[in-house]
Amino acid sequence: MTVAPSNKPTVLVLDDEKNIRRSIEIALEPEGYEVLAAHDAAAAMRILQERIVDLMLIDIRLGDIDGLTFYKKVQTDGIHTPVIFISGNATLTEAAQAVKLGGFDFLEKPFTAEKLAVSVRRCLEYTALQRRLRAVEARSPAPQIVGDSPAIRKLVTDALRVAETSANVLITGESGTGKELVANSIHTHSARCAAPFVKVNCSAIPESLIESELFGHERGAFTGASGTRRGLFEVAHSGTIFLDEIADLALPAQAKILRVLQSGEIQKVGAERSIKVDVRVLSGTHKDLKKAVALGAFREDLYYRLNVVPLRVPSLRERVEDIPLLVRFIAQRLCEKNNLKEKEIDEDVLWELKRYPWPGNVRELQNVLERMLIMSGERVTVVNLPEELLATEVTATNSGSALREFRDRTERAYIIGVLRKHKGNVSQAAVELGIGRPYLHKRMAVLEIGKKDIYS
CATH class of the missing domain: 3.40.50.2300 (Response regulator)
Incomplete structure (x- = not known):
């Protein structure tokens, strides 16, 4: 009933x-x-x-x-x-x-x-x-989706547009790109903003507990159920639930989610009756759900229910131009968190951060920045860059990284072009490039830029 x-x-x-x-x-x-x-x-x-x-x-x-x-x-x-x-x-x-x-x-x-x-x-x-x-209060901090690249501007525009609707949204992107931030932004700018925003990491909940976590349970429903418990869907009533890493849900749990999307009803473990809930479902994954459907690991009917509006969060490699903005935004918050005075970050550091491929995306950038801010003096300089960041140049070349080789060639050609423009004047070229003169000399040595390249 x-x-x-x-x-x-x-x-x-x-x-x-x-x-x-x-x-x-x-x-x-x-x-x-x-x-x-x-x-x-x-x-x-x-x-x-x-x-x-x-x-x-x-x-x-x-x-x-x-x-x-x-x-x-x-x-x-x-x-x-x-x-x-x-x-x-x-x-x-x-x-x-x-x-x-x-x-x-x-x-x-x-x-x-x-x-x-x-x-x-x-x-x-x-x-x-x-x-x-x-x-x-949730809206009061600075915008969480930071960046001015075309990819980010499109993402923000699409997220705000879909926020005004009640459609389910599937947010995809590599790990660490900020899928949860996008989901939070959609909720905050929706008509449900005054109601709860509930986040669920589907990959972190054991398969044996996922149904109880999502839908709740009655007392005595299973061993250890000493009392009645509300599930996360009930907690999110009239608001939004974000099912992160939805691809990691087992097929039985997928069937339960599908039922909620179809009927708007949940049933606690051990209960005889269903409860109506009004919840908007946002989901996220770094995996290819279409491939999972083809392999039989993900329900096709659930995929189409979730993927009413798809949003893809770009990787940090795809929006390198946003790194300076992100660095300053994240650094300010990290300094507040760690009771540190705000520190200046040298342009040379930003240059190196823009060169790194960031496989862990924004999450990795945040971890690196926190370490640098804690271990640096009044300024953050290239001396404070982690060894693994600087070692990328060697290890990537040895492993034949096409991406690193492409970036090195591009950077080399760009620096040569600026040096030629200023007729080999390193000081003027450094000003235009936005880096220090000593650092430009270092990059010229690493990229093997000599007089014959500038004056030929």
Whole structure:
């Protein structure tokens, strides 16, 4: 059985007095709320397992269990729905505990319908405001997709365009290129920005646990399931979930994801009923999904469901011109993270960083920069470059790297052209190239540029 969601805000009332439950229904339903009533903790927990509610009204004094203990259990199970506590004979200690647990308000019985409606409205407005503030905070840092190359400009334009829709997006690119940043940007600029953005690394979750992680489980569903747990799809309700490394999902888990995309329903492990969720799915992979489909390792129907809009994140090798911008952006953040003063980075360093092929892409660049910033003095110079970066020139040549040979030839021709333009004046050529004169001499020696090349 599937419990369909209502478009109205949903309020769960837990009170062991039938008249109180009924009076709350009479007060709130004309105000546009859907009221779900429970006479004890067990009934309330069943509702929470089957429905996603916006607010709970909990009586502190219940017959089977006190309301404070019940709410603690709910929080332990990963449910953080806002709550208003109600009671006719609670002590000051209980009232203080209710506030400490995160209760938005405390209403003493008997309360008027008007007072109840005002409290409920304020609670939901406050919750919505908190979500909007979190969304603003997520947008407040400098843009995460840094670069001005044609490839990055196209990516940003396409990401902003698709953000305004509800379409599923498949984000591809090599490891370390920033697929998660693109997904986060899409969410932040979408209508769902005030709701959760949930990230899942599919390759990091064991196959035996993936279903429980994604969809949750009931108590006793398997050995070690000591309580009910919400899955990540339920956590992401009304927001966005990013399934990174989607190609690493086993076929049974792929079938479960397909069902969610087709029906908008999830079913917890061990549950008898399904729950409706409203979640936008973004996915990412560094693998060739078409090839995986051809090999039978990935479901074709799921591939087409995920790949409504494809976005490809370029490698760092494809946007070398962005490296200076990236270096300055990342360096500023790394200095803040490591309590370092901002440091100047020599142009010679940027030149070397632009020459390196970066197999690990932006993630590798960030690791290299962090090491250099920590180990350098007031300035970052070529002396601080890791040996493996400088050794690339030798090892790549020995291994016959076509890419390195091409770059060396291109760099050599470019430097010769600038030197000829300035009639062999190294100082003027260095200014135009944006590097230091000593470093230009070094590059000329490495690339075997002599007078005969300049003046021939």
